[in-house]
Amino acid sequence: MLLAVLLPFIIAIFIPFLSKWKEKFHTGIVATIVPLLIFIYFGSFLGRGFEPVMRTYNWIPSLDMNMVFHLDGLSLLFVLLISGIGTLVALYSVYYLHTTEKLGHFYVYFLIFMGSMLGVVLSDNIYVLYSFWEFTSLSSFLLIGYWNHKHASRYGALKSMLITVFGGLSLLGSLVFMHMITGTSSIQQMISDKEAILNNEFFPLILALLLLGAFTKSAQFPFHIWLPDAMEAPTPVSAYLHSATMVKAGLFLVARFSPMMSASEWYFIIVSSFGIITLCWGSYMAVRQTDLKGILAFSTISQLGMIMAMLGFGTKIAIFAAMFHILNHATFKGSLFMVAGIVDHETGTRDIRKLGGLMNYLPMTATLAMIGIFSMAGFPLPFLNGFYSKEMFFKATLDLSAQEGIAAFLTNAIPYLAVFGSIFTFVYSMYFFFGTFRGKSNIDELPKKPHEAPVGMLISPAVLILLVVIIGLFPSLINETFIEHAASAVYGGDAAKEIYFWHGFNLPLIMSLTVIAFGTILALTISRWRTVYNFVPGILSMNKVYDFTVDKSVVYSSKVTKGYMNGSLALYMKLILVAIVGVSFTFFFLTGGFALDLSQLATVTTIELIVAVTMTVAAFGTIFTHNRITAILILGVVGYGLSMLFIIYRAPDLALTQLIVETVTVALFLLVFYHLPDLGKRGEARSTKIMNWIISAGFGLLITTVAISAHSSKWFDVISSYFVDNSYKLGGGDNIVNVILVDMRGLDTLFEIAVLGLAAMAIYSLIKIKNKKEE
Incomplete structure (x- = not known):
């Protein structure tokens, strides 16, 4: 039964190759044989004593999505119509469509549609049915627009x-x-x-x-x-x-x-x-x-x-x-x-x-x-x-x-x-x-x-x-x-x-x-x-x-798109941040996601307080400076302060990573922002500044809320114990973080390296192109 449903899709793969010989052998002949075979197979179920038949084929069992085909009287009626009429229509098309037409295209669409309809009427799994359902819409779109x-x-x-x-x-x-x-x-x-x-x-x-x-x-x-x-x-x-x-x-x-x-x-x-x-x-x-x-x-x-x-x-x-x-x-x-x-x-x-x-x-x-x-x-x-x-x-x-x-x-x-x-x-x-x-x-x-x-x-x-x-x-x-x-x-x-x-x-x-x-x-x-x-x-x-709806949708969507896709990176960032803050706080409110638990907090030492206050003052300092280079250097204080906190919390590897990243980031920012105008020359309106303050405060409040709620909510078992118990057994390393990155999340690390490599190649290409233009 699975083969009967998939047969049109399988044959559709070979239709473009067969259509190369359409002058000698009309492609529609093959398309006629496929539904005929399906009709003969399902015709064998006809009879007075017919009983429903169920067939299950594994697809994605973990998501409860399997190819479950249910053949009863209703689906049998439709299957015979799909395959029977399909055979006659394919035969008719042999004489209707001339070989000068794009027969390869036509019969690929035709067979995909046939297989999709068979899937719709036979599927007992709702998600498989829906998948075939949308395939019928797509293939019919291609058939209707054939010319x-x-x-x-x-x-x-x-x-x-x-x-x-x-x-x-x-x-x-x-x-x-x-x-x-x-x-x-x-x-x-x-x-x-x-x-x-x-x-x-x-x-x-x-x-x-x-x-x-x-x-x-x-x-x-x-x-x-x-x-x-x-x-x-x-x-x-x-x-x-x-x-x-x-x-x-x-x-x-x-x-x-x-x-x-x-x-x-x-x-x-x-x-x-x-x-x-x-x-x-x-x-x-x-x-x-x-x-x-x-x-x-x-x-x-x-x-x-x-x-x-x-x-x-x-x-x-x-x-x-x-x-x-x-x-x-x-x-x-x-x-x-x-x-x-x-x-x-x-x-x-x-x-x-x-x-x-x-x-x-x-x-x-x-x-x-x-x-x-x-x-x-x-x-x-x-x-x-x-x-x-x-x-x-x-x-x-x-x-x-x-x-x-x-x-x-x-x-x-x-x-x-x-x-x-x-x-x-x-x-x-x-x-x-x-x-x-x-x-x-x-x-x-x-x-x-x-x-x-x-x-x-x-x-x-x-x-x-x-x-x-x-x-x-x-x-x-x-x-x-x-x-x-x-x-x-x-x-x-x-x-x-x-x-x-x-x-x-x-x-x-x-x-x-x-x-x-x-x-x-x-x-x-x-x-x-x-x-x-x-x-x-x-x-x-x-x-x-219909025409009014489609036309107006195109016009208004074009206006909306031009309203926010104006080339301003600042506007893009504002829209992204506003969306994140709005959606996140809405779900926080609807689901009761905020939680505050101070029972397991450690005592704050003097040195931690000094570092935290320094980072806070530096963060606020970036707001009031009017020079980009000064702002970058002050922002670097925040990153180095975070490294200090990692050292205090006895995470030297993270501290070292943070120091390297912060150093490289500051250097890159200095190289790039040196060529941009000073912050004080932008001439932003008062309303723009107020909006920036509101967005910044809202996003900061969101991050703080998420951090507090994440620490205070214990909905699942702590995963760190698994890594502590199994890092040496499975990875053979004493450094848990290294084992996680290299072994347990090796594919993640591999893809991260691949992304960085692609980015580096893109940057190198841009530099080469720029140098060639200057020459």
């Missing part, structure tokens, strides 16, 4: 990464909270101890952060804005990331934690509300688009909202329908993205206003599109899998029940909103198909004269459409093998349901017929009512909010 010479691609890639990484950081916060509460990093153990999380005072925050991560990844309103711009990626990327894998990572996250979170009423309120709003808004906005992939992008947003809403319902039928529709959506939406790519590839445009009548020129493509479109629309035909899950969705909306409050309002409103969203789903489905393949043809206005795509490019969408028909005709084949297992893993108990076409003339069927009736009317009169988009949303747009 980086285009501004739109760079813009879409950056937008997707900013939004999804923001959600990823929120997810990390939620996972850390749950780890702190339960004391485990295992998701399954957290679910077993769910009462501790549900009853914790921070549960609302945990739920909000978790859902924020899921909503941003799965393009839920209002975070959906990144998905349409991500359509600038090559069509294989859109077919893979935005129909079957990445956008469903958020759905997987909600499903995985559903057995824990669904007990909360607020989980139902938040997830169901955002899901149903996303369904309605996505389907409504899809009709406004003129780009084929833009239509499919908002269609995906809508479908993701429907699945998210069903996960929020939390009922047995809703969970089953959600798992079923995840599979169905991957089949018909993946094929439709490939169809859009074929149309673009063969006509040179995706603008639906320029298309029409292509059925005569692309008959096979049109046939595949028709089956996929009517399945997505939920048309009541027994060979369309989309109708089955759409009927279950309607049934799930009718089975909701709540007694009072917001939940009660939602249960009454959701069935109507479901019908509203489904009506526009039907409209954009008809708009996509008839606007592209039927009606008046504009062949002369197209950039390329259309003709049927190569057979190789038709294989992948044909396989997906074949699955649409097979699932529709024989739903029990996939139900008993893994849909039931997936639903049970999410529901937390037996969630088995039968799938059949005819449910009788009931309310869900009436809802479907209503959708078809109103959808047909709106589709036929689309030119008359599309002006409604001038009013709703009109000029309002979440994209404008």
Whole structure:
């Protein structure tokens, strides 16, 4: 199992070398074999008697971070989608991407993303899951921006990464909270101890952060804005990331934690509300688009909202329908993205206003599109899998029940909103198909004269459409093998349901017929009512909010940066010291870190007092002198006074070290500061001097407080006894300090010497450069 997850990463290492022979051997062929092998391996787990499998591989045991893979019905469903759709997309890309493209880059990103998604859906350790989660954001950023010479691609890639990484950081916060509460990093153990999380005072925050991560990844309103711009990626990327894998990572996250979170009423309120709003808004906005992939992008947003809403319902039928529709959506939406790519590839445009009548020129493509479109629309035909899950969705909306409050309002409103969203789903489905393949043809206005795509490019969408028909005709084949297992893993108990076409003339069927009736009317009169988009949303747009936020962030961050990065070393030092003092004293206050214990202090002798007073007077003397050389010499008194204290405390080695360091430091200061102006010529303002006094006094007080608290606090056993007992045994030396530096902390000393050596080389280089310039 570990090899199956790591295989895409391993093969990605060799892709750049293989791409050198892309003219003779298309790199995509290797990328097709990898997911195929993974699909075959995990396909062996299919069956009625499937039981969850757990595999543990050591990674960082001391931090409780191990590669723990949990394969249950839910993860098996997603693994088969990731590897199965991945195989078809890789095969499709062989014919879509020409060998003049940077194939090495594309397939490295593609395989990294595939491996990351496998890691997300299989990981039981929360930190491993998060690591793979962020890898999906990074690799998708690279895939979306693959055509980086285009501004739109760079813009879409950056937008997707900013939004999804923001959600990823929120997810990390939620996972850390749950780890702190339960004391485990295992998701399954957290679910077993769910009462501790549900009853914790921070549960609302945990739920909000978790859902924020899921909503941003799965393009839920209002975070959906990144998905349409991500359509600038090559069509294989859109077919893979935005129909079957990445956008469903958020759905997987909600499903995985559903057995824990669904007990909360607020989980139902938040997830169901955002899901149903996303369904309605996505389907409504899809009709406004003129780009084929833009239509499919908002269609995906809508479908993701429907699945998210069903996960929020939390009922047995809703969970089953959600798992079923995840599979169905991957089949018909993946094929439709490939169809859009074929149309673009063969006509040179995706603008639906320029298309029409292509059925005569692309008959096979049109046939595949028709089956996929009517399945997505939920048309009541027994060979369309989309109708089955759409009927279950309607049934799930009718089975909701709540007694009072917001939940009660939602249960009454959701069935109507479901019908509203489904009506526009039907409209954009008809708009996509008839606007592209039927009606008046504009062949002369197209950039390329259309003709049927190569057979190789038709294989992948044909396989997906074949699955649409097979699932529709024989739903029990996939139900008993893994849909039931997936639903049970999410529901937390037996969630088995039968799938059949005819449910009788009931309310869900009436809802479907209503959708078809109103959808047909709106589709036929689309030119008359599309002006409604001038009013709703009109000029309002979440994209404008995003652009305003990013633009202003850049402007204000630039102003802030220029405010403190002005080349003044004095300002830099002030900012550093103020930050240290402020943060340290804040934590002292919040944690009660200050301690004062005078019980173990030794008696102060006269000579110690004299040395201490001398050092204090010298330190104050540096403040009032107006000559740098005088200040350096007076400061040297402080260093030599410290050496005297080491001698008094019987530490001659430290005293000798301090004397050498102080002597060299004073000499260096004298050499350097000789060339700087006198202190009295700076002309500092009175306010600057006062600020310097405050910062200096604050930092001095901090150091004094830390020193007193460190001496007075005995939170741990004294480590000096260990060195006294073991220095001779382990290091063979009588001088404890030398043994510590050379043996016990030998690597520290080695790196310190290395740093000093590098610094010396840098100084020598600067001197040589200066001498050459003078010559």
